[in-house]
Amino acid sequence: MDWFVCLLCRLDLVPISIHNAHAWAYFDPFIPSWNFDILKQAEFPVHLLPKPIQPNIIVGQTKFQWHSIIKPGIPVYVAIGDLQAMMYLALKDNPDAIVLNMGTSAQICQLTNIDQIPRKSQLTIQSYDYYPFRNNNNNNEYLLVAPSLNGGNVLQSFIGFIQSTIKCLTNIDLTPAEIWEKLFHQIPAMTDSKSDQFISIKPTLFGERHDLDSVFTVNISGGKHQPSIFQIINCLCVELIQNVFNMMPNALEMIRENFRKKLPTKILCTGSVISNNPIMQRSLSIVMKRILSNANGDDQNNVETSPLIDIEYVDKCDADVGCALFVVLSGTTE
Incomplete structure (x- = not known):
């Protein structure tokens, strides 16, 4: 560029x-x-x-x-930067929000004001970093970003695996869209019950920048349970979101602290992987219940209806639009 x-x-x-x-x-x-x-x-x-x-x-x-x-x-x-442009558009009307973006990869972002950002090598937690954002009234604003290498690319790989398996066993060609459509119809039957807990997935198929040796694993415990493909994809979606939240302890603590203090938390979800996917949206609610499991306050089982957790799905949050707004609204300097 x-x-x-x-x-x-x-x-x-x-x-x-x-x-x-x-x-x-x-x-x-x-x-x-x-x-x-x-x-x-x-x-x-x-x-x-x-x-x-x-x-x-x-x-x-x-x-x-x-x-x-x-x-x-x-x-x-x-x-x-394309991430800064996209975040400018997302945070323009919601500067205090936590932004979860899921495209090919995934990021969690927060806007922060600090006097001086530490070097990456000086951070005690290497899974996030401070990105320069803009100078607002002589105050330097930064994005606290946890960038994950694993997002829609993991789902694409898994759907490709299902696609090739079906082709191998039945000689039937299903498109990824057709597979997702069949999965979507199973949502009412999928619950976050104890029967799902015998499946454990680590979704880091592409590793992470702070942990290049991280691998993708699926563990299924023995017993009477025979997991369905729907339970596996459901678990994968949950763990993809959980993984990127785990990379940002600051966001986790903010959500819990706000919940304890009865303060609202705005979570903006951008990117087609989550904004247009009901399985991913339901998975986010499951992750929110996990995060709040140790918090005092409202019933964690009602995260979807709690006024303290405001989740908004943004269908269009394009970097090109954000870039135009950034230069127009941030002032012009020759």
Whole structure:
């Protein structure tokens, strides 16, 4: 995206937003500057690094006609991070919400204000990190993010396994959409009862950034129980959500503390994997019951109807729309 900005504006020097610079690593977004001391010690060619700037800065103007849409002379902003753009759209009207995004991968995000963010290596818990977000009235805002490598990609792999098994045994070709449709019809029959507790799934098929050796496991205890494919997919969906929540202890404690104090917690769910999937939505309710199992207050069995847990599913939370709003509403700097 930074190359594309340079191409549109025919720039000689490459600008990069602090969003994207942070994603490259070896960058301190609080200063903001590259970690030149570390990079020089490693004999990295620091003269090749782009110049980090704030995410709402105009870096040039288009220099040529591009198709019939883009004309010369149109201001171009520095490229910003897609996660930050999407979170700006999600948090614009709900700055105190916890955002659960499930697309190909998954993330839990919270907006936070702190004087200075610690380096990743200094965090006691490596499953989350602070991402630079924006400067709001001279206050630096950051996103506390737990980024999981496991989301819709795990479900896609499992549905592919079911698809190939059916093909092998029956020579019937079912599309993923047809398989999901059959699963959806089983929702009324699936309950979070004791009969489901003999299935245990660790859903980290692709490992995690903080634990690359993590693997995908399925454990089924012996006895009379014979698990159905519906119980297994139900358990998988629950554990995918539980996994990403476990990566963000701050969010877990916030939910429990708010519940104990009778304060509402807003949870925004974005991404097609959860916003359009009733099994995943039901799984989130199960995870909420687990999280609140040790909290005092309302009956945890009524999480869906409790006014203290406000879960909203956002069907459209596109990064491109968030990017446009970010630069328009965050102010313009030349």
